[in-house]
Amino acid sequence: MKGFLALAAATAVLATTGGAQRPRPAPAELRQAMLIAEDGRATTESELKPLLQGLASRDPATVVQAVRGLGRFERGSFLEWVAPALRGPLPAIRVAAAHAMGQLGQDTTAAAGVRVALLAAMDEETDPAVFGAFARSLGRLPGPVPPLVSAALAAHAARPGPPTLLLDVTRAIESSVRGPGRGSVGPALVERLRALAAHRATPAEVAAKIRRAAVAALVRVDRGNAGAIGRALADEDAEVRRLAVSWAADTAAVEGRQSLLAQALGDKDPMVRVEALRAWARHYQATDCGPIVRAVRDPAPHVGLTAIDLLANPCPAAANVAEVLWPIVDTLAGGQRRNLGTIANWHRGAHAMVSLARVAPNRVRGVLSRAGSDLTWQVRMYAARAAGIIGDPDRLLEMAEDRDDNVREAAVGGLLRVRGHGADSIFIVQLARPDYQLVQTAAAALAGTPNKARAAAGLVAALRRITAERKETSRDPRVAILERLAEVGGEAQAAELERYLTDFDPEVASRAAGLVTKWTGQAREPRPTRLTPAPLSWTAIQRLRGAKLRFTMSRSSGGGSFDVALDAEVAPATVARIVANVRAKHYDGLTFHRVVPNFVIQGGSPGANEYAGDALYTRDEIGPGSHERGTMGISTRGRDTGDAQIFVNLVDNLRLDFNYTVWGRIVLGMEVVDGVLEGDVIETVQLIGGRE
Secondary structure (H helix, E strand, C coil), rough: CCHHHHHHHHHHHHEEEEEEEECCCHHHHHHHHHHHHHCCCCCHHHHHHHHHHCCCCCCCHHHHHHHHHCCCCCCCCHHEEEEEHHCCHHHHHHHHHHHHHHHCCCCCHHHHHHHHHHHHHHHHHHHHHHHHHHHHEEEEEHCCCCHHHHHHHHHHHHCCCCCHHHHHHHHHHHHHHHHCCCCCCCCCHHHHHHHHCCCCCHHHHHCCCCCCHHHHHHHHHHHCHHHHHHHCCCCHHHHHHHHHHHHHHHHCCCHHHHHHHHHHHCCHHHHHHHHHHHHHHCCCCCCCCCHHHHHHCCCCCHHHHHHHHHHCCCCHHHHCHHHHHHHHHHHCCCCCCCCCCCCCHHHHHHHHHHHHHHHHHHHHHHHHHHHHHCCCHHHHHHHHHHHHHHHCCHHHHCCCCCCCCHHHHHHHHHHHHHHHHHHHHHHHHHCCCCCCHHHHHHHCCCCCCCCCCHHEEEEEHHHHHHHHHCCCHHHHHHHHHHHHHHHHCHHHHHHHHHHHCCCCCHHHHHHHHHHHHHCCCCCCCCCCCCHHHHHHHCHHHCCCCCEEEEEECCCCHHHEEEEEEEECCCCHHHHHHHHHHCCCCCCCCEEEEECCCEEEECCCCCCCCCCCCCCCCEEECCCCCCCCEEEEECCCCCCCCCCEEEECCCCHHHHHHCCCCEEEEECCCCHHHHCCCCCCCEEEEEEECCCC
């Protein structure tokens, strides 16, 4: 408490200038300034002033916002400001401080100090919510987990307490054993995890989450325990059973694995059957394809598509996989599929076409012409992938001129394998296309090109054109272009790159400076000038408390809707950005272009791919919320690179925790999400509720 008050007194000095006391900003004014400072990723003391003033506020919510904001910078040097809040006067402040310390500890230079501070504060803590936050931050600090921390987590997992505390500690243990180099655990912790894997309590939903986290940890530390795996496979919770399948598959030697997986293949829940198919393919497909062939007809679309994809892998000759796949491929033509320019009914045939290309290349050649002219661009994209597999250059050359850039991108990948740099002229043409993913792929395809002059001219023109669009989210293709220019360019391009020393993207400016320095022998320093960030209003964000978004799928994509409750408190800037896009109808008519069963569905891309998004980056707002099934996240490609693409967690994805923003939770209609297929169209997104 003394340390916290001392910090408050010290930061109050920041409100003075030249010895004259300046009026403290009103709470709403201060919180607005804090929001802007955090969103702008302040770097100077002057820019950080609002957050430091927030630490000194008498309003607990303001202090929480300040502590949370400082943690999101992930700068170890902020430790001295945040650590005193571990002993703040209210549990909410201490919870925020605990999570902020976990973020500051991602700076490896500060990890040891963070660990010491957390352990010391933990010894004095009595509030279960705060204690759980301490545990979660300790479990996710980088590097091997010290025995002292493992022992502390194991001890606290065995103590009585509310279910929410036990959930936090179990997830902390799971974090501590996940990933390479995290260290071994003792038998006491393994035994405790086994007990947690069978945990039953009220509320049942929390107990199920505890069991999921425990089994996820046991997958890594408890090998060969067939009895425990069998009990988990009989759990009433489908996610526990799914994780039990992974446990059986990942264990080096487990008695009765084949029978355990056979049991899971007949599970009533599709997510378990999907996982069982993947596990069966890893261990038994080469000698027994029967379960996978039978699963092709599974009534659950994701199970059937998973089986079709797996049939691309080697099977015994007796399975006659080509004869299984061909009738499915044939549905892409011949009147068996209504080709009306919609995406309906294409998935099975397109997936089967790619699998057939691997097991019977000559059988698939005949269908590529029809599929390559299909009205549905996704079918043409899969046809391009199949053409690349069988090495059909004529078909790939046609598809490299497709009207859809996603089809072109697939064709470029195939041409690189089939023709190599004999297709450089095709790759250079793609650099003039608008799609960022295609430009990035084309730039990569030019690696090692002997046609350096032509490539350099195309790359410079693409860099100039894309830069003129003034989009923060153009970083990936522009960096790809600069990487290739480093290989094919030279002093002749130095003058052109001078203009990028003051680019709006620091990464681009830095790379340009490095190239100009290298080519001219004269040192150049980057002087980036950032774009103006999107406007944010704290008052307007507060009006979104209690609001929801309703996603309605198009009838051609199965219809239905799902409602998302917004978390404007923990992720204010993200929620504001998404709501602004909803009001502008940005998402209407876009698709879920990425569907990974037992992981996520992702959408909201104007180009229906990973690299086409909104113009400005959304800064990460990492919070304490876990990526549980039904939560909504923001897709990124590194810190603070959200481009307004959204994803829905289909399962508890604990490995995403503290890496991606959680901005909402589905409260109605999860069954609609479970039915989404690749390319399904979002008809509308509407804002419901909130305060005017």
